[in-house]
Amino acid sequence: MEKILKVEELKKYYPVKKGVFGRAAEFIKAVDGVSFSLLRGQTLGLVGESGCGKSTLARTILRLIDSDSGKIIFKGRDITALSHREIKSTRKDMQIIFQDPFNSLDPRFTVFGIVSEGLRNFSQKKSKKEIYQKVAKALEDVGLPRELLSRYPHEFSGGQRQRISIARALVLEPELLVLDEPVSSLDVSIQAQVINLLVDLQKKKNLSYIFIAHDLGIVRHICDQVCVMKDGKIVESGKTEAVFQSPGHPYTRTLLDSAPALPL
């Protein structure tokens, strides 16, 4: 199978400024030499405690944050080397879903405005009707009727909002979807619905996922591979079942032991 994404020795340090002149005396190593690869159509889980650099890693892969060193090879091309102008065409193929659906949708836009924004950026030539058709299709893909297009985000529940953000990403027909704790802020019953939706969409559209979570149950349920992160480093990685059955690193064992045993 084709490797859609390969990350090599990726680093992102944040300077901690001290003193009058703000000289960077120390660095917070948010992402510290991370390497992994992801096959097309598969799901890679990223687990670890809060503040271990999962979200920074995700944003760095999408080049929402510029990395300090290392390579991100997406579809055979190193995107860390691309200029801001060149990156725009790549952005279409990699999208992100954020954790908090209340924060990730601009409250002043209608659903149509939100979902169509990417389309309008990437394909200016498309007619209004075409855009409308695509947006309506994307909305139906995530299980929302097209009548809701003129509503505002505040009129929706958390689960519906998360569906809107999924539609916003999917309308661009991406190949890689980064899911940054997409269900952590939802009710348990809604979590299952959204997860099932994501799994269905993956099968239908042959999507590749990077799934960031701290709920190990869900990770075990949907991920093919899993990487355990601690302090910006990947301490253990491998096939999900293997890692869950016989964790090698003591930190992984702590994580597994501390997870509440919920049947899923």
Add this chain to the structure above:
Amino acid sequence: MESSEGSFKKGLRKLRKHRLAVFSFWVLLVLYLSALFAPVISPYHYETEKRAFSYAPPSRIRIIDSEGNLSRPFIYKRNFQFDQFYRRIYQEDKSEKFPIRFFTRGDRYHFLNLFETDFHLFGVDEPAYLNLFGTDARGRDLFSRVIYGSQISLSIGLVGVFIAMLIGSFVGGISGYFGGKTDSFLMRFAEIIMVIPSLYLLLSLRSIFAYNLTSLQMYFVIVVIMSFIGWPGIARIVRGMAISLQQREYVLAARSLGCGHLQIIRKHIIPHTFSYLIVSASISIPGYILGESALSLLGLGIQDPYASWGNLLSDAMAIAHIRLHPWILIPGVFIFITVMAFNLFGDGLRDAFDPRSEFIKK
């Protein structure tokens, strides 16, 4: 979280309960409407002068004539004599009544550059001279000039604030969004403008431009100067909001949807500062009106024969004139009323919409 619409309606309801703000709103509405319909409302053209009526006091409008009968409002024609200091002493000639006519004909004018007419809301027949607020040195009707002057004085505030808001929100948005060196540079520049006392800045900026300009040029020069002084305050506020907005996830999402930086500032950042901008605009408009008045009062702004409240007041700079002809202070009353109304209305707006607390809540 609340919607923009929902909180707007709620704010409007709160605003309606704020009595002073509602009252101020109506005062402002009347003032702006009378500025719009100035040629209709004022009985004379602002340039119409009758030298014989120099510094004539306000006309006495009567409803009871010399025989003690009730009649429709009328005035008497006035004649003058000189006293021993060659001051004009006006006396009413009670032989003939001149009723105040409504919807009458008078000086010709172009209404809003659309059509020419001589229609006036009210007036009197010649040779009587109706002066609700008295006349100035050259015998021009002060009421008409105050109404015409409000066109300049009131619009300069709106236009100036609008331009200052455009510049301020753009610079503030860029500054807050990009942060770092861009931010330091832009904000230090804004602070430099802010720390210079505004009157000196006003005068020194005025000195950049030629002294003798046409009235239209002068108008734009004043607007440019005023908005140049006004934008840093707005920019600082917008910057503060942009810093916090820039960390929202929908801004990141917009990045991954292929939006450029400027597009994000324009579509996802500045619109969220609108509620604050509108409140701060209504509070800062008085500053623009006062600035125009200050320039015109000093003879550096709108020039005679055009009227603005500031240059009408410049007549009142000599204390002797105020003692002898106190009615020439009336334009000052209008400035006072307008500034108060804007302040009270702005206060009401702020209380009702309270964008800062709303901002924290989000």
